[in-house]
Amino acid sequence: xxxxxxxxxxxxxxxxxxxxxxxxxxxxxxxxxxxxxxxxxxxxxxxxxxxxxxxxxxxxxxxxxxxxxxxxxxxxxxxxxxxxxxxxxxxxxxxxxxxxxxxxxxxxxxxxxxxxxxxxxxxxxxxxxxxxxxxxxxxxxxxxxxxxxxxxxxxxxxxxxxxxxxxxxxxxxxxxxxxxxxxxxxxxxxxxxxxxxxxxxxxxxxxxxxxxxxxxxxxxxxxxxxxxxxxxxxxxxxxxxxxxxxxxxxxxxxxxxxxxxxxxxxxxxxxxxxxxxxxxxxxxxxxxxxxxxx
Amino acid sequence: xxxxxxxxxxxxxxxxxxxxxxxxxxxxxxxxxxxxxxxxxxxxxxxxxxxxxxxxxxxxxxxxxxxxxxxxxxxxxxxxxxxxxxxxxxxxxxxxxxxxxxxxxxxxxxxxxxxxxxxxxxxxxxxxxxxxxxxxxxxxxxxxxxxxxxxxxxxxxxxxxxxxxxxxxxxxxxxxxxxxxxxxxxxxxxxxxxxxxxxxxxxxxxxxxxxxxxxxxxxxxxxxxxxxxx
Numbered sequence: 300x301x302x303x304x305x306x307x308x309x310x311x312x313x314x315x316x317x318x319x320x321x322x323x324x325x326x327x328x329x330x331x332x333x334x335x336x337x338x339x340x341x342x343x344x345x346x347x348x349x350x351x352x353x354x355x356x357x358x359x360x361x362x363x364x365x366x367x368x369x370x371x372x373x374x375x376x377x378x379x380x381x382x383x384x385x386x387x388x389x390x391x392x393x394x395x396x397x398x399x400x401x402x403x404x405x406x407x408x409x410x411x412x413x414x415x416x417x418x419x420x421x422x423x424x425x426x427x428x429x430x431x432x433x434x435x436x437x438x439x440x441x442x443x444x445x446x447x448x449x450x451x452x453x454x455x456x457x458x459x460x461x462x463x464x465x466x467x468x469x470x471x472x473x474x475x476x477x478x479x480x481x482x483x484x485x486x487x488x489x490x491x492x493x494x495x496x497x498x499x500x501x502x503x504x505x506x507x508x509x510x511x512x513x514x515x516x517x518x519x520x521x522x523x524x525x526x527x528x529x530x531x532x533x534x535x536x537x538x539x540x541x542x543x544x545x546x547x548x549x550x551x552x553x554x555x556x557x558x559x560x561x562x563x564x565x566x567x568x569x570x571x572x573x574x575x576x577x578x579x580x581x582x583x584x585x586x587x588x589x590x591x592x593x
Numbered sequence: 594x595x596x597x598x599x600x601x602x603x604x605x606x607x608x609x610x611x612x613x614x615x616x617x618x619x620x621x622x623x624x625x626x627x628x629x630x631x632x633x634x635x636x637x638x639x640x641x642x643x644x645x646x647x648x649x650x651x652x653x654x655x656x657x658x659x660x661x662x663x664x665x666x667x668x669x670x671x672x673x674x675x676x677x678x679x680x681x682x683x684x685x686x687x688x689x690x691x692x693x694x695x696x697x698x699x700x701x702x703x704x705x706x707x708x709x710x711x712x713x714x715x716x717x718x719x720x721x722x723x724x725x726x727x728x729x730x731x732x733x734x735x736x737x738x739x740x741x742x743x744x745x746x747x748x749x750x751x752x753x754x755x756x757x758x759x760x761x762x763x764x765x766x767x768x769x770x771x772x773x774x775x776x777x778x779x780x781x782x783x784x785x786x787x788x789x790x791x792x793x794x795x796x797x798x799x800x801x802x803x804x805x806x807x808x809x810x811x812x813x814x815x816x817x818x819x820x821x822x823x
Contacts, residue, residue, distance in 0.1 A: 354820065371672065371673065377672065378670075379670060385666040385667065386666075388610075389607035393606045393607050397667075400602065400603075401672055402671075446672075
């Protein structure tokens, strides 16, 4: 099966700075991929090249098997919801109406429901909306478009926790009924951790990690308990991170731990806890010497 | 074609920019001129001539800028290529040029029939270039409306593509082109012929020259559009 997105040795340089440096990856159809990384890691540049808004310096991008730039046969099959999308000076209702003309799979029903969910005033001018409400307009368009490839780039600037949860719920519900390929770029890793099937992490324009989410979960464990017992347990193991408060200590070690190691930890009265995705990625993003090797 | 029509509809979804504002401004300028004409103690020979009509053309230039700056990012979010966006906007320009050109022609006919709205006002009649038969006025208005709009589009695109510095370069480049024309005419001692052309040219021929310029502006904008990023 052709991957929905395939990126081969893609680089994008802006003057002396490399925003993307030899990036290769593939996104399979029907999956939810998390595109993670710190500010300036190259996430937005990558998504802009995938959607044909920006041009590569070198390398190749294919979407649905063809180059996306200036290719309307490809472009109309995807929707890209951007952080801080700029809108003309018109009303919320206008934005929704215009979007309905362009997306072949547009669902007016879903749009209406989402507009009500987010309590968006149709007659309000876009520039009079709060940041969160403007983000909500983008989310409504992104979901109601039901595009085969749906890309979200930090879509919830200014949205509160309730509205974000609403977004995740609606995304999952509609995804279940109308499967599509979704790429979600975000900083709020733990919030979306359960949604993601695949994870791509960028770091300084390079792919730092590209693996199924299930493989990544459990690749790091926090061992905590009396400092002496922790030291005894981690002796001879690589340690990503160490912390000590008085007589208690904790250490982060690569997982998963086998049965022998687990039994040993129990014997030493240590508690074992898998690292959350967010913590794992913090370790993977170059602060630790050893990287997650997945 | 459907995409191009949709792009044109996108611009018109809020009719303020492309319909209400140009005509509102023109109406305002016209009423001011009528008021002045009505208060003038004695009419000059040949009626009162004003340059107020230029306001609609200038505003169409502004529309062109807006179409390629403020309206571009959302337009390109909608699965439209740059080519599609430019051509769809050009389609809107042609449609507006035809419709607004016709409206200006009708107003000119009315102005002539009413003796300059009763005050010998020449608002929709511009001596020489737009004072001929109705069809000539329609064609010339159309060409000028499209010319100003496309020119504005090119400015907007130059700004989007190269930023403020690029925009300044763009203006300087145009001045250099003008300077080059002047230099060529001077060095080849053709000022007499140059002056002769503009004093003897008939309005239709001038419209033809303007149409050629319009085409050049359109091509320039289209070329600039090809590598614009948002």
